[in-house]
Amino acid sequence: MVLLPLSEAVVGGCFTPVALIASDFDGTLTHQGKLTATVLESLQALAFVNIPVLIITGRSAGWVEAINSYLPIIGAIAENGGVFYRKNREQPEFLTPIVDIEAHRHRLRQVFQQLKTVFPNLKESADNRFRITDWTFDVTGLTPSDLQNLSQLCQESGWDFTYSTVQCHIKPFAQNKADSLIYVLTTYFPQLRREQVLTVGDSPNDESLFNPLLFPLSVGVNNILHYTDQIRYHPQYVTTKAENEGFCELATLILKLIDVLPPSS
Template identity: 30%
Template sequence: MRPIATMPLDVAARIKVLFADIDDTLTNEGRLPAVAYAALERLSAAGIAVAPITGRPAGWCDMIARMWPVAGVVGENGAFYFSYDQQTRRMRRNFAIDDAQRAADRERLEAVRTRILAEVPGAAISADQLYREADLAIDFCEDVPPLADGEVDRIKRIFEQEGAVAKVSSIHVNGWYGAYDKLTMSRSFAADILGVDLEADKSRIVFVGDSPNDAPMFGFFPNACGVANVLALRNRMDAAPAYVTTARGGYGFVEVANHILAARREVA
């Protein structure tokens, strides 16, 4: 991981899409700093398509797609994308799994939920679970005292023993049934909403993240960036970002935005 300041100006100036995780990437200590939100606005105003790629639930993502200065949002670790058309006042929703299968999968996840709560003392169901469409989120440090790494691994292992996919974020272990992740739904979102081919244009796309569930994105995008807190989790990730910021969370995200926008001005 190289400092974000070393990303070549000609590379940074050509960025046309920016994807970013939310928790501990746009946020800091659970809050969205004004400077991070302002950075989203500045990027959008400069003509860069911005989209959060998050593990957060459908209920939150509907609000984000409507009210934030973004082109859309991929939620629940790739279960769907939402994009709001301001002109037609229509929300476009695309799910990886159809309604009937999602309902059946939620029933299967109820058994997983019961097992995790019985076998991992201190774990809790995420407070945002009621707003989810496709996955089960287990809180290990957001609203509960932090669990040890071994207990977090145990939660992930239970999901996998039950046949589910499981990913660890900075606050939750998310589990679901279905062959999708952040990258697969980002492909669909980019093609459908942005008219962008992720494979052909990946050198002109930056992903900013912070945790193990961002590894598919880190591994795919050659100019992916991690905010500084990613360094503490690098041994738990299958792939690392090419660049890293000096600041944590939303303040690190601002570093990435500033570098891209400054490069555009310099090259122009």
């Protein structure tokens, strides 16, 4: 599948109905793992013109609670769909029902230990202590073949698996970004049509957000090109720049389309 450049979206007028942006975080809003002033400016500019941004990330619940408090966003979904933090709400909403969190974490740990018998060099992620619904380990050093084998092993143990540029995730089946986003949109933004929601991402754990039957308008920042042969669904459009610069490229285009920025910006 050929990913279209953003210029094609401008010609077709595809971005004019955008009323909400659902964006991944790492590798999409960050540069080498760090937030930049330009991204913060873009988020603030979008909020100013009433185009809210909803973060949807694989990061831990504890970590997402913090960014939801500080960034100019309307909310954030953590752990690839497990937990939702709504802006100005102290208590999160569990999108994946868990009767006994301690028992759930114990089962996840057991699966991880089973994986380590096949891949002894797996390293548990530092943020696992702040997680609720999933279990993570570092993706560094794993080949595409390794990742495929890990996915198969997880499924044989009754768990789902995904990965990003940062981590691998052992998670419950049906816990994914698309389903969680659909729930949040239906529950908290019922006035929005799917055609008004723009999804943005950069890696395999964003794949469900690229499903055109669910979200007809999607963009991958340029680094998604590293994974096009590893995912089934691809974004409709791709930026010319990677990571945070790709998101800023997209934000600038949207702001121009609604005449907030001059053409020469």
